[in-house]
Amino acid sequence: MSNRNIIIRTEKLSAGFGDRVLFSGLDLEIREGDFTLIRGENGSGKTTLVKILLGLQKPRAGRVWLFGAEVGSREWRRTRRLAAYVRQHAAASDFPINARETVEIGTAALRVGRREKKLAATEAMRLVNCLHLARSPYAVLSGGEKQRVSIARCLAQRARLLVLDEPAAHLDARSKTDLMDILARCRREQGLTVVLISHEHHEAIAEEDGISGLSFEDGVVRRDGEVRL
Amino acid sequence: MNPLAAFAYAPLLKGFLALLAAGACFPLVGVFILRLNLIPLKFTLMHGAFLGGALALAVGVDPLLAGFLLNAVIVLTLAPLARATRLNEGYVAGFFMTLTVAVAFIVIYKASVPAKDVFALLWGNIFALSSIDLAVTVGFALAAAAFVLFFFKPIGAVLFDREIAFSAGINERLYSNLIAIASGFTVTLAMKLIGALLLDAVLILPALAALLVARSARGLFVLASVFGLTYALIGFAGATAVDVPASTGVTIAGAVGFGACFAYSRLVRRSRAMKGTTDNTDEESNHG
Numbered sequence: 327m328s329n330r331n332i333i334i335r336t337e338k339l340s341a342g343f344g345d346r347v348l349f350s351g352l353d354l355e356i357r358e359g360d361f362t363l364i365r366g367e368n369g370s371g372k373t374t375l376v377k378i379l380l381g382l383q384k385p386r387a388g389r390v391w392l393f394g395a396e397v398g399s400r401e402w403r404r405t406r407r408l409a410a411y412v413r414q415h416a417a418a419s420d421f422p423i424n425a426r427e428t429v430e431i432g433t434a435a436l437r438v439g440r441r442e443k444k445l446a447a448t449e450a451m452r453l454v455n456c457l458h459l460a461r462s463p464y465a466v467l468s469g470g471e472k473q474r475v476s477i478a479r480c481l482a483q484r485a486r487l488l489v490l491d492e493p494a495a496h497l498d499a500r501s502k503t504d505l506m507d508i509l510a511r512c513r514r515e516q517g518l519t520v521v522l523i524s525h526e527h528h529e530a531i532a533e534e535d536g537i538s539g540l541s542f543e544d545g546v547v548r549r550d551g552e553v554r555l
Numbered sequence: 556m557n558p559l560a561a562f563a564y565a566p567l568l569k570g571f572l573a574l575l576a577a578g579a580c581f582p583l584v585g586v587f588i589l590r591l592n593l594i595p596l597k598f599t600l601m602h603g604a605f606l607g608g609a610l611a612l613a614v615g616v617d618p619l620l621a622g623f624l625l626n627a628v629i630v631l632t633l634a635p636l637a638r639a640t641r642l643n644e645g646y647v648a649g650f651f652m653t654l655t656v657a658v659a660f661i662v663i664y665k666a667s668v669p670a671k672d673v674f675a676l677l678w679g680n681i682f683a684l685s686s687i688d689l690a691v692t693v694g695f696a697l698a699a700a701a702f703v704l705f706f707f708k709p710i711g712a713v714l715f716d717r718e719i720a721f722s723a724g725i726n727e728r729l730y731s732n733l734i735a736i737a738s739g740f741t742v743t744l745a746m747k748l749i750g751a752l753l754l755d756a757v758l759i760l761p762a763l764a765a766l767l768v769a770r771s772a773r774g775l776f777v778l779a780s781v782f783g784l785t786y787a788l789i790g791f792a793g794a795t796a797v798d799v800p801a802s803t804g805v806t807i808a809g810a811v812g813f814g815a816c817f818a819y820s821r822l823v824r825r826s827r828a829m830k831g832t833t834d835n836t837d838e839e840s841n842h843g
Contacts, residue, residue, distance in 0.1 A: 380722055407724025413716075421590065421715050422769035431715060434708035435724030463770045466827070483723055 330357040332394070333487055333519045334379055339388035341374045348374055349547045352388070356521065361513055364523045366542025372523045373414070376489050379521070380411055393486070407435045410480030412473065414492040425467065425475045426451070426460040432483030450481035454508050470501025477508055487519045488512065494524060502526070561795065570681035571791060573692045574801065577748055577757045578787025580696035582779035583703050584741040585762030587734045590714045595648040596633070596735065600742040601751045602652050603629045606659040607743070608676040613666035618676060619688060619747050626739035634732065679750025681801055692744055699737055703776055706730070711772040749802035756802060760809030761786060764816035782812055
């Protein structure tokens, strides 16, 4: 039995739309430093699950704890920024915002001074190698650059958990490799817990230890244990 | 004749000052309205201000105050009602929009409110502002600017993406409510200033133009404010020079400004596309 802290725990979690059940009775435990790969067909409930885990969507039944606080509780409201989210589609790219401002969104809820927030954003951008993009409008960045900026936002947020929904979709091969490299590095160097939805094979994370899998198929969620890619 | 001599007339000076304050600060709220798709809400609030005015005239209180109160009630009811009924907020706004007009006409009819007084709310008149109206306008304009200035990051996050704002630990529901309340107050004030029919001139047109040309969120708010102030100044001066209502001058200035920004944004997009094509060609020839 691992003695690492439990980051995510679910109890009898169910979700669906109308008559359609996406999954039911899901008991899940993700521990600090885990790299969880969620796979499954389109529409199988992967995105719904991560949205429920983050408190963005309500489950049909069941409970979720994030960093020990039940989602929806007062304590969770105080700590929910520890879980950061990168969406599948680059967010609202027609909004005039530059890369630095996007990263600084992550610092908005930090209870530190303005100077420290600025430093956190700069440091996060340096870590994922996107500092040179700081003044570029987000809308004109390539898909890979947008996802790097998104990960910098998560790091600036001082998140301990990264939840990424198909971040490599629509990226070219080189950008995919760069992105997965960054994720693997964040996990190794920062000790982050990563939950990644992806149905692709990624060489860059293939050599990572302790990747566990969750597979969605026909309303059944299966734990794959250790996954070798 | 010295053109500044006209400002010796208190109504003209008050109207000018109110227009400057509104021109500089109301477009900040226009950014919220455009970015969060609050156009249905804006129309509902216009109708709310109309009903508030009708009720105020029926019972003899200040129409501006009644409009504020009624719109505050609408804003605070709308989102929870949409959540409770699981209906789109736009649908609920549509419901309120039609209901408020119906109730306004019942009030006008039953309380024998002179229709011309109520309809005067739709036209607005910046030269009929009382000192209190001016103080409220300037005070609210400064409050809107301070709201954006002090809460720039969470507001920017909500405008960028509400889910991202939420997962960054921002109380996005609180900020969305504050934005809706700010929109309610601004629409009510703008109606009083230049009337419902032309309120988009100070609220929407500068924000629309800024959205076309801004390269950052900070730039968006600054440009919206600068454009609004410029339209107000040019519109006011132009309207005074050719003796037409000030609101029409501001609207024409806004329309011309929007056209110029649109043309500029197309040029930038075209040159960016051409640069991209050239870069690709260079890359291909390097690899070739």
